[in-house]
Amino acid sequence: MHTHHYAACEDLNDVMAEIERLGLEKQVMELDAYGFTVLEGILDDDTAATARQAVADICERQTDVKPDFEKGDSHPDWRLVPYLMPRHPVFQEILLNETSVALMHYLLGKSAQLSSMTCHFKGPGDGGQLPLHTDTGMPAPLPPYSQVANINYALTDYSKEGGCLAIVPGSHKWARNPEPSEIFLDGPAANPNAEAMEIRAGDAVIWHGNMWHGSYPRRVPGLRLNLAVYHVRPYWKVQERYGDALPQDVIDRHGNNPVFRQLAGLNEHMGWMEEGPAFLDQKNGGYKADGAETLRTGRNSWQS
Numbered sequence: 001m002h003t004h005h006y007a008a009c010e011d012l013n014d015v016m017a018e019i020e021r022l023g024l025e026k027q028v029m030e031l032d033a034y035g036f037t038v039l040e041g042i043l044d045d046d047t048a049a050t051a052r053q054a055v056a057d058i059c060e061r062q063t064d065v066k067p068d069f070e071k072g073d074s075h076p077d078w079r080l081v082p083y084l085m086p087r088h089p090v091f092q093e094i095l096l097n098e099t100s101v102a103l104m105h106y107l108l109g110k111s112a113q114l115s116s117m118t119c120h121f122k123g124p125g126d127g128g129q130l131p132l133h134t135d136t137g138m139p140a141p142l143p144p145y146s147q148v149a150n151i152n153y154a155l156t157d158y159s160k161e162g163g164c165l166a167i168v169p170g171s172h173k174w175a176r177n178p179e180p181s182e183i184f185l186d187g188p189a190a191n192p193n194a195e196a197m198e199i200r201a202g203d204a205v206i207w208h209g210n211m212w213h214g215s216y217p218r219r220v221p222g223l224r225l226n227l228a229v230y231h232v233r234p235y236w237k238v239q240e241r242y243g244d245a246l247p248q249d250v251i252d253r254h255g256n257n258p259v260f261r262q263l264a265g266l267n268e269h270m271g272w273m274e275e276g277p278a279f280l281d282q283k284n285g286g287y288k289a290d291g292a293e294t295l296r297t298g299r300n301s302w303q304s
């Protein structure tokens, strides 16, 4: 690939240069063609193990039950373990993974924000199915370009029997959510177009927001842990509250990193009160000296 420098595509030039630097051309092609791509070994073994243990510890505090990775009957079916990003440095490291950031910028523009970082924590049980859905919560027809995007890290090995992620390749082009009769992954009405993502711990799948996906119930002993890192364009409501609500230690650690600032809502300029928009000079009128730069973070979305 030869990176271009088109005057009309200032931000897109940057995004494409980063795709080229990281050698992600095949992944971009698969995202466009099939709506998803697998990122093998995106986390090294230590990072995956640290994240797995951190999720298990948080789940133990949430449920008052120690996760039993052998049998899994400590946590049957599935439960959501929310708000992970601020709760351990390893989750902030994963958010800032350069492959993830480059592909999120490709899908959503450089003004993408983190909406939530959660774990679908799954043990054996018939109730462990997550029916097929898209993450684009708006009426059909869904816009053809990604409004939202998800990257799903395997923190344990994934298998169909083990309750892994399922996707319907190509469904991002259908521009609609599945009908009630199309959502099942289990039983006689199971959707025949669903594919099991049988990836290894440390791998991830990233997908276009219109993609149909869900996960199978777990039918073998043990626990299946993912890390669902859901991003949105900046005009979407985010699911989890970050920005000024982040713990001070997280702001101290990452507050000078422009990529983190944008992803974690530290550049947010909506929600003003008497003080008005942060980029406007209330006293003298017009823009503040750095106001134009502040506004740029909102402009990129439809430019890249």
Ligand SMILES: O=C(O)CCC(=O)C(=O)O
Pocket (backbone or CB within 6 Å): 120, 130, 135, 150, 152, 164, 165, 213, 214, 215, 226, 228
């Ligand atoms: O891995 C899973 O359990 C599926 C997660 C999912 O459906 C989602 O993050 O929207």
